[in-house]
Amino acid sequence: MSRPAVFLDRDGVLNEAPLVAGRPHPPATPDAIALLPGVAEACSELRAAGLPLIVVTNQPDIARGTQSRAAVDAINARLRELVDVDEVVVCPHDDDDACACRKPRPGMLLDAARRWDVGLGRSVMVGDRWRDIEAGRAAGTKTVFLDRSYDEPAPDAADLTVTELKESVTWIIETIAPRT
Incomplete structure (x- = not known):
């Protein structure tokens, strides 16, 4: 029987995301990674x-040529030193690439679910942008929206809306954690 998992966006969910014109952006270097308050504890509880923790992150700056894949990999390695997650899955594409993996499409979740024997209907996607929530819904997961009050439309109909990851832990565990 497949198991539940928690899918997490990276920037704005696990680590601070600098705002530019009201929208979050990724850290530029590994040294710029700073976990958000309560993230390490929340991940430890999950x-x-x-529950396996799988990070799924759009990184279109690779396709745009403003960040290298090696730099993104180094940022992800630093993140993994700070918080215990099972995998970091990266979509290096931009919208014009029309790939299956860039959120709001569910490709990263579907591929990771196959690798980790995850039942998507028993899992949760946690994100801070509409793309994350739509990807989770398209994959068949429950969704948690971290409302950061960005200058962009909020998603429709997340299963839970909170302002910090820590606030969602009890709900996630009660909703999807394996019972022993």
């Missing part, structure tokens, strides 16, 4: 409940 892992203690038996």
